[in-house]
Amino acid sequence: MIRHNGLHRERAKRPTLEAVAARAGVSRSTVSRVINGEGTVSDEFRAIVMHAVNELGYVPNSAARSLVTRRTDSIALVVSGSPVGARSDDPLFSATVRSATRELEEAGKRVTLMLADSTAGRLRVEQYAASGHVDGVVLVSAQGTDPLPAALARTGIPVVSLGRPTVATHAAYADVDNVGGATSAVEHLLAGGRRRIAAIAGPPDMVAAQDRLKGYREALRDTGHRSIIAVGDLTLASGADAMRQLLRDDPALDAVFVAGDLMAIGALRVLSESGRRVPDDVAIAGFDDIEAASYAVPALTTVRTPREGQARAAVRLLLRQIDGGPVSSTILPTELVIREST
Structure with missing residues (x-):
């Protein structure tokens, strides 16, 4: 008692x-x-x-x-459709997830991290969200063919995509200006007098890679210069392989725009092995401005993307949507960082 x-x-x-x-x-x-x-x-x-x-x-x-x-105060952070090699090697992936998680926790939300790299995994996420276990979903979906964005949209649960989805849905998204960033990098190469500018593109089923390739082509559209393109999967090894292919296809190329910094660093190694001096013989520009870009030899010119800001913007869009406020997609600006490689 x-x-x-x-x-x-x-x-x-x-x-x-x-x-x-x-x-x-x-x-x-x-x-x-x-x-x-x-x-x-x-x-x-x-x-x-x-x-x-x-x-x-x-x-x-x-x-x-x-x-x-009628809320759970829980948010699902779902990573769907990412190529295994790209995720394991991408130093921006952990920073993106960490920033989104921190923003959610500061808002007093519990975070459930879910991976959906298979049909069964996507179905599990869809059922979990539709069953009312979470108030909303922040979706990181790398592949344009991923059916999960549309499936989640049909459940009626608030969803914000971190990156623009290819499939048209009513879900809002937070993205970076991939087209504009790529255009600025190629225009910088053109301003430096380069005339045979090749590109190493990312996977064709990645929305960001498609947008960066679009920016490359737009920059060359009115110049009369032809496009020279090889494709990688955002890893170091694929960048090296793509660079070897480009040198075989056009030994006289004098610049390369690369849709990811890891691929650009792999390309730098191949250029060195082939006896090409960077930037004297071949200029090279990357994308994302990962930490290793400034330590490459020579230091890599690249497009800086506000990945942490993108994650925070996605979370804030989702919280606003859950609260019933007006929500519209947002695209954050990029910044060209000029270093020794150009």
Whole structure:
């Protein structure tokens, strides 16, 4: 009996929503919106409320909140259709997932990471989302032929794609300007006097790779220069193989635009082995500005993509959609970083 009374008194002393509001100097409804992860509160007030929450040790009753809001406060971060080689070698993949996870956790959401690289895996994700286990999905889908974006859209659950999907759906997306970035890189090569500019494209079933190849072609469209293209799978080895193919196809080429930095670094090695000096004989420009780009020999000119910003933008779009706010897709600008390779 004594233990029961002590427990009752302990529960009675737990800080309330009203106590947090009083400590923060805001209304109870503002505290509620912050606790529920709604996107209608400014960053300033959100920080003030969370400071009060931490000071008082307030713990929201998640079960009661779920009954009222009909939300789980859980988000699925789904990685679908990524080529195995590209994912294991891509240093931007972990940064993208980490940034999205951090943004969700800061909004008070639990994150469920799900991989869907097979038909069974995609079906499992679709059923999990449709069963009400999560409030929404952030989808990282690399392949344009991936059926999961359309399947999730049919369930009616809020979905935001990290990258533009090829299949037309009503889902919003956050992407980077792949076309514009590629165009700026090729225009830079043209401005340097290069006239036989080849390209190493990424996988043809990747939307970003298609867009980067489109930017390359658009830059050459009105110049009278022909396109010279080889294809890789975003890995070092594929970049090296593609560069060997280009040198066989056109030994007189004087520049290469590469749709990924790892492939560009592989291409640099082949150029060195073939006796071509970079940039004197052949200039080369990559895409993404991974950390290794600045340590390549010579340092790689490349297109910097705001991958962490893209992940944060996707999460914010999803949270706004869950809250019932207006949502439209966004494309973030890229930046050409000029180094010694051009």
